[in-house]
Amino acid sequence: MGYALRLRLASFFAGAAVASAGGFYYLHKDYKVAHQSMSQQMSNLYKSLDGRISSLENLNQVESLKPVESAE
Incomplete structure (x- = not known):
């Protein structure tokens, strides 16, 4: 009985290790x-x-090149 139990335990642990x-x-x-x-x-x-940041920076550069209109 001892040999069969050892064989079953070894098989169980080998299967658990593979899984x-x-x-x-x-x-x-x-x-x-x-x-x-x-x-x-x-x-x-x-x-x-x-x-998006590049397009906003380009838009900002274009707007800064426009002349500023005075509000009189």
């Missing part, structure tokens, strides 16, 4: 995909924001 390794691999892959997605979203946001 744990598979789970950790899946979580690691999921984390990498989520991180890449967030990085892409932030990159797009920064590009959009830079475009």
